[in-house]
Amino acid sequence: MTDDLPNPALLPAGLADLLPPEAEREAALVEAMMAVFASHGYERVKPPLLEFEDSLLAGSGAAVAEQTFRLMDPVSQRMMGLRADTTPQVARIAATRLGALPRPLRLCYAGQVLRVRGTQLAPSRQLPQAGVELIGGAAPEADAEVAIVAVEALAAVGVSAVSLDVTLPTMVPALLDVAGAEGALRHRLARALDRKDSAAVAALVQGQGPALAVLPALMAAAGPADGALAALDAAELPPAAEAIAVNAASVLGAIRARAPGLRITLDPVEFRGFRYHTGVAFTLYGPGMAGELARGGRYVSQNDEPATGMTLYPDAVLRAAPPATPRPRLFLPPGVDGARFRAEGYATVAALAPGDTPQRLRCTHELRDGRPVPIPAKD
Amino acid sequence: MTDDLPNPALLPAGLADLLPPEAEREAALVEAMMAVFASHGYERVKPPLLEFEDSLLAGSGAAVAEQTFRLMDPVSQRMMGLRADTTPQVARIAATRLGALPRPLRLCYAGQVLRVRGTQLAPSRQLPQAGVELIGGAAPEADAEVAIVAVEALAAVGVSAVSLDVTLPTMVPALLDVAGAEGALRHRLARALDRKDSAAVAALVQGQGPALAVLPALMAAAGPADGALAALDAAELPPAAEAIAVNAASVLGAIRARAPGLRITLDPVEFRGFRYHTGVAFTLYGPGMAGELARGGRYVSQNDEPATGMTLYPDAVLRAAPPATPRPRLFLPPGVDGARFRAEGYATVAALAPGDTPQRLRCTHELRDGRPVPIPAKD
Numbered sequence: 001m002t003d004d005l006p007n008p009a010l011l012p013a014g015l016a017d018l019l020p021p022e023a024e025r026e027a028a029l030v031e032a033m034m035a036v037f038a039s040h041g042y043e044r045v046k047p048p049l050l051e052f053e054d055s056l057l058a059g060s061g062a063a064v065a066e067q068t069f070r071l072m073d074p075v076s077q078r079m080m081g082l083r084a085d086t087t088p089q090v091a092r093i094a095a096t097r098l099g100a101l102p103r104p105l106r107l108c109y110a111g112q113v114l115r116v117r118g119t120q121l122a123p124s125r126q127l128p129q130a131g132v133e134l135i136g137g138a139a140p141e142a143d144a145e146v147a148i149v150a151v152e153a154l155a156a157v158g159v160s161a162v163s164l165d166v167t168l169p170t171m172v173p174a175l176l177d178v179a180g181a182e183g184a185l186r187h188r189l190a191r192a193l194d195r196k197d198s199a200a201v202a203a204l205v206q207g208q209g210p211a212l213a214v215l216p217a218l219m220a221a222a223g224p225a226d227g228a229l230a231a232l233d234a235a236e237l238p239p240a241a242e243a244i245a246v247n248a249a250s251v252l253g254a255i256r257a258r259a260p261g262l263r264i265t266l267d268p269v270e271f272r273g274f275r276y277h278t279g280v281a282f283t284l285y286g287p288g289m290a291g292e293l294a295r296g297g298r299y300v301s302q303n304d305e306p307a308t309g310m311t312l313y314p315d316a317v318l319r320a321a322p323p324a325t326p327r328p329r330l331f332l333p334p335g336v337d338g339a340r341f342r343a344e345g346y347a348t349v350a351a352l353a354p355g356d357t358p359q360r361l362r363c364t365h366e367l368r369d370g371r372p373v374p375i376p377a378k379d
Numbered sequence: 380m381t382d383d384l385p386n387p388a389l390l391p392a393g394l395a396d397l398l399p400p401e402a403e404r405e406a407a408l409v410e411a412m413m414a415v416f417a418s419h420g421y422e423r424v425k426p427p428l429l430e431f432e433d434s435l436l437a438g439s440g441a442a443v444a445e446q447t448f449r450l451m452d453p454v455s456q457r458m459m460g461l462r463a464d465t466t467p468q469v470a471r472i473a474a475t476r477l478g479a480l481p482r483p484l485r486l487c488y489a490g491q492v493l494r495v496r497g498t499q500l501a502p503s504r505q506l507p508q509a510g511v512e513l514i515g516g517a518a519p520e521a522d523a524e525v526a527i528v529a530v531e532a533l534a535a536v537g538v539s540a541v542s543l544d545v546t547l548p549t550m551v552p553a554l555l556d557v558a559g560a561e562g563a564l565r566h567r568l569a570r571a572l573d574r575k576d577s578a579a580v581a582a583l584v585q586g587q588g589p590a591l592a593v594l595p596a597l598m599a600a601a602g603p604a605d606g607a608l609a610a611l612d613a614a615e616l617p618p619a620a621e622a623i624a625v626n627a628a629s630v631l632g633a634i635r636a637r638a639p640g641l642r643i644t645l646d647p648v649e650f651r652g653f654r655y656h657t658g659v660a661f662t663l664y665g666p667g668m669a670g671e672l673a674r675g676g677r678y679v680s681q682n683d684e685p686a687t688g689m690t691l692y693p694d695a696v697l698r699a700a701p702p703a704t705p706r707p708r709l710f711l712p713p714g715v716d717g718a719r720f721r722a723e724g725y726a727t728v729a730a731l732a733p734g735d736t737p738q739r740l741r742c743t744h745e746l747r748d749g750r751p752v753p754i755p756a757k758d
Binding site for chain 1: 402405425431472493521708725729739
């Protein structure tokens with residue numbers, strides 16, 4: 001029933017219809033994940049899709065400013081934005097309408113975001129999001145909790161064997177700052193690190209002092225978390241970088257304590273894609289080719305409140321999750337009350353006109369002697 | 380608050396945050412109603428929030444054209460609209476991607492719609508919708524089914540004692556056409572009927588022939604369905620109007636057969652607010668002051684397919700529904716595994732730092748001897 005080739009004349013690029021049975025499945029996945037969030041005390045908020053751009057693009061919203069559709073509000077004559085991310089809205093709610101509640105505040109949300117342009121790898125311009133934000137808590141246990149809760153939400157919808165990739169987006173900038181690396185050197189180093197070009201990094205840090213001399217070792221340390229933490233521990237880090245490493249060890253320890261079986265990797269020098277994160281950053285990968293299922297980490301929320309959160313991508317979760325068992329469709333002849341069969345889990349599909357046969361209504365079951373029986377498949 | 384210092388809490392008029400516990404409650408209501416739709420064989424679709432305006436505003440979409448936010452797609456350089464109604468999108472999906480499936484096709488949807496302007500009575504500019512469309516079925520039983528399914532969905536979320544108001548938006552135009560009433564007479568009659576001004580209607584139809592002479596009797600007939608149907612039956616209607624009355628009697632009979640206790644009213648001359656309906660039109664009212672909970676009725680879908688549907692308004696349903704039982708919040712000291720208590724229905728709220736007391740985390744329960752006990756309320 002699904003046709004994965006949308007007619008390009010029909011819908012704008014990157015905007016698609018979700019059809020049966022995927023639309024129902026995605027909604028069920030989202031609510032199952034939201035139920036896990038709620039079970040950990042995360043309370044749901046629902047910000048509007050549109051709001052004034054000055055509040056939408058404040059704080060972490062600045063990271064998606066150029067991806068935000070803007071339109072004029074004819075009522076106020078002010079510019080509004082169509083949200084490209086939900087975290088900035090949750091930050092606004094936490095700081096204003098829920099500003100008087102004691103901290104930490106645990107909030108969750110589910111909804112759609114829109115982007116001006118897709119990328120070649122991620123062409124979608126409308127993306128579902130479901131996430132948690134823990135605002136006003138600075139403890140490493142808070143970062144651990146949002147990671148654990150996201151993993152548990154994925155497990156609740158049948159996606160296990162995930163891998164948690166931890167990065168420290170402030171580590172490289174801290175080392176560059178200590179070394180006083182500016183201008184061309186900073187730019188070249190960032191580029192070489194971004195391209196994982198260890199030969200170029202080794203050449204660039206030659207004779208640049210101890211802060212940068214650790215970079216080749218940190219690059220080589222990327223991998224399973226235990227080995228990477230040991231390498232961080234062995235490295236001669238300046239105090240600012242040492243604090244980042246100690247915090248990472250605390251967060252990973254707290255995650256290990258609650259999820260001993262979780263596969264965790266740590267890349268101390270990776271910093272791509274995390275534009276407003278101030279501590280550990282997380283990416284959850286699904287098994288096989290499922291790709292990124294969630295992203296998150298520590299940031300600074302409105303009013304300089306420490307915060308940490310995770311955003312799950314239900315479209316990716318849908319691809320990674322086992323398919324739903326199709327609901328049996330029971331043909332209901334005119335005048336028969338189907339309530340009893342609906343209570344048993346059947347979708348009852350009523351014949352409303354003489355032409356409404358079980359085949360036309362795509363039924364899998366029909367009544368015989370008052371009992372649902374499967375309709376034999378035709379050759 | 381001054382004009383030059385915008386309040387960061389300020390959202391555009393008609394756009395609001397839904398906060399705890401309402402946001403969770405609304406989502407639960409929507410999914411419970413969608414589960415009822417699915418149990419009757421309605422398959423979920425999820426069209427995008429944005430699409431090209433020519434497809435969005437085609438067919439029944441024309442009725443909301445002036446309420447649709449428009450924006451330029453930088454990718455295609457074509458105008459897109461932010462949907463103000465979901466029915467036109469479902470019609471597009473039924474006619475194109477699902478065009479090859481046999482009829483009737485039962486589809487359902489849930490999502491947000493946006494409007495350029497609110498009204499004094501309905502200021503919201505973002506509205507949740509959840510609805511069903513039955514496409515390719517012309518039988519009165521199809522109209523009856525969508526009404527019954529909507530009533531059942533409301534009952535599933537605790538909203539009973541609803542009232543179904545049936546109107547016949549084509550009746551007055553049919554009578555005016557038969558009478559050849561044009562120009563000023565047509566305009567004045569429509570206005571008088573709209574204002575329920577029976578004296579003015581009686582004066583205007585004086586000497587205008589038998590087709591219009593029935594109007595005062597039809598106006599007086601508005602009320603409980605049985606009486607209104609009897610009055611329609613007794614009236615001397617021209618054939619076009621008679622067909623509308625006979626169809627209404629069939630639809631109401633089919634509803635009565637499946638929902639004998641449902642309160643139904645019929646107003647044969649009401650036509651306000653139904654701009655694309657071609658047969659019976661429905662409004663579901665909640666008990667007391669709950670207002671409109673749903674609207675729908677018969678229309679012509681894309682490719683001239685007969686169709687009928689109902690849209691429920693989850694924001695109104697939320698106001699009419701009984702409040703949710705708040706989830707108990709159990710304080711979880713460091714190191715305690717809460718899985719068992721979450722399985723019992725508690726939200727476990729973990730202490731992550733020394734200051735995280737049961738009071739700060741707004742917990743209702745704490746563990747004593749390993750068992751959750753209520754925390755006494757403070758004076």
